[in-house]
Amino acid sequence: MTKGRFISFEGGEGMGKSTQARLLAKFLEGRGLKAVLTREPGGTPGAEAIRQLLLHPPGEGWEAEAEALLFAAARSDHVARLIRPAIQEGSWVICDRYLDSSRAYQGRAGQLGDAAVRQLHAIGSHGLLPDATIVLSASADHVQERLRARDGDETDAIGGRDDSYHLAVNSAFEAFASEEPDRFRIIDGEGTVEEVHQRVLAALSPMLPEARP
């Protein structure tokens, strides 16, 4: 059986990743493919339980190291129980956030460093990387606007961190994309949902199967 493909969506807060991931999964199903839509942290019962601990931490919250370990533990369960089996069975896996979120949030903005985050990934998930990673990007002004619009919203332990943390996250994704151009596709996330969806399809077109007449 042909193996499936693995696509991750990445970007800062409120960039419309979830919507775009869902639209891509729907598009693939429309082409007659099996597509599994999933997210991180989460995707399996164990990883969803860890998600709660991360986004709504008990007590004083996590130190940077513990936070990175929890993300890696959630990913380990997700990869072993859902992502790898689905790819083996020939499904496409569309994942809303994956390793590069740990690299951007814990590694860069949280200052743990890329080597440490990659080491945890090597242990936890045998280093599994997506075939393609879509980064939804926006201008600095646009990002600032979104961050301002969040103020007062009910948020979580990570979404609620200050603007400088989130600006570091956004620039980290752009840096990763230029360092690893074969895996990453940067997509302009501004415009209508449909416009962004078309950009995603165009960026992935070499991988996508032809439409059947």
Ligand code: TYD
């Ligand atoms: P979520 O509500 O899914 O955020 P969003 O809608 O912005 O994708 O919450 C996930 C949060 O966890 C988000 O703030 C990003 C953060 N995160 C990390 O810090 N490291 C990681 O490895 C992952 C997967 C997410």
